[in-house]
Amino acid sequence: MQEKYKRSENEIMQNWSSKEPILTIICITYNHKDFITRAIEGFLEQETNFAFEIFIHDDCSDDGTKEIIESYATKYPNIIKAFYEEENQYKKGANGRYFFGELSKMARKYIALCEGDDYWNDSKKLQLQVDFLENNPKFVITYHSCSIIDCNDNIVDFSINDWAKFDYRDGKGYDMQRLHLCLPLRCVVYRNVIDFLEPNLMQYAKKIKNADTFLWILLGEYGDVKYIKEIKPAFYRIHIGGVWSMVDEKEKHKMHTNSFYNMAEYFSIKGDVNLASYFLSLSMYYLSCASSVDKMQYSDFTRIPKSILGHKSVYGGGYIHILTSWCYFSATLQVFEKYKRAA
CATH class of the missing domain: 3.90.550.10 (Spore Coat Polysaccharide Biosynthesis Protein SpsA; Chain A)
Structure with a gap:
């Protein structure tokens, strides 16, 4: 005691x-x-x-x-x-x-x-x-x-x-x-x-x-x-009642998907296109992890920047131009490669 x-x-x-x-x-x-x-x-x-x-x-x-x-x-x-x-x-x-x-x-x-x-x-x-x-x-x-x-x-x-x-x-x-x-x-x-x-x-x-x-x-x-x-x-x-430590990996992926999407929306309203696109790409990554991470191929995931590039999304009633560069997306790819090595 x-x-x-x-x-x-x-x-x-x-x-x-x-x-x-x-x-x-x-x-x-x-x-x-x-x-x-x-x-x-x-x-x-x-x-x-x-x-x-x-x-x-x-x-x-x-x-x-x-x-x-x-x-x-x-x-x-x-x-x-x-x-x-x-x-x-x-x-x-x-x-x-x-x-x-x-x-x-x-x-x-x-x-x-x-x-x-x-x-x-x-x-x-x-x-x-x-x-x-x-x-x-x-x-x-x-x-x-x-x-x-x-x-x-x-x-x-x-x-x-x-x-x-x-x-x-x-x-x-x-x-x-x-x-x-x-x-x-x-x-x-x-x-x-x-x-x-x-x-x-x-x-x-x-x-x-x-x-x-x-x-x-x-x-x-x-x-x-x-x-x-x-x-x-x-x-x-880490214990049985821990809010985060006891959450399973799939649920953590869902939580990250939610968090990064809302961050993207927040920064888009502020007019920060770089951060909005960065967190939108992270949200898409964790969405993929949560849905079918065991079936996901690295080659499939590298196409995400192309799908975002030039994409228009509606945030807060207005259109913004989401531009995701390979520079910003590199951190996400590193996370994905780390996951593959651990799997």
Whole structure:
């Protein structure tokens, strides 16, 4: 059993230069009673010279998670703010609201993310990430490495995970916009710069299944990304109740198809033809994977750019010219070749 309340509220706040938070930790949780204590303790272990706050959003848990959150919110009233849903929002398709809804609107200058079944393993994490962002205004997001564990905290064999192949490195905004970097959600701290009042943003954010991916893409417009190798890995947990880790491959392909199609539609309305065509091509790729990946031939798939080139699609009541180049499509072909090798 994870030890609770290891530090008092006064001990956490004693080195803060101001009582006004500059960073918000957003934690989304659902039926994580066996894991949520470790996640919260990881937040409270953070040693910083700045004030931070913790938003914990419980998506209508019915296993005792809510009661654990309530006990922490009572013990740390100046740090923890709890939000409880009366109906499960994820099951209603409201995934995007976690990243683009009221919690982010209320958040401070910086945002850190961690779900209730994952946890941090470095008490200096937030200080290092915020220090870098404070001193490097051209960067919009920082991240660090991540390890995968099971429900008993055992390290999972990396040979069966794509995460073992992560290319941890710095990147440009362009890299995030085209998914050349994969950022582990529980490892990021980013500037709270997205304009939530932008027309159409929430309309599409609510539809997108892979909302964290959409978040990285949007942040790419505002700056570059920094990998901080000095921070110890956070832990991403695979377990039977995991929202993403337990989804089968075909369903993941369907979710990607949905997400990339809505991203294409969003960017087409914004007038960004390059990103619209790029994500439309990715959507078509994952649609093919979901429908008949075992029958799909590489030669069939290479014809997709020709079918898109010069194609007119109706988005938001207006026509736009979708132009997909081989340059933008190369990333998709690399993914396909990787899939073939793994099959």
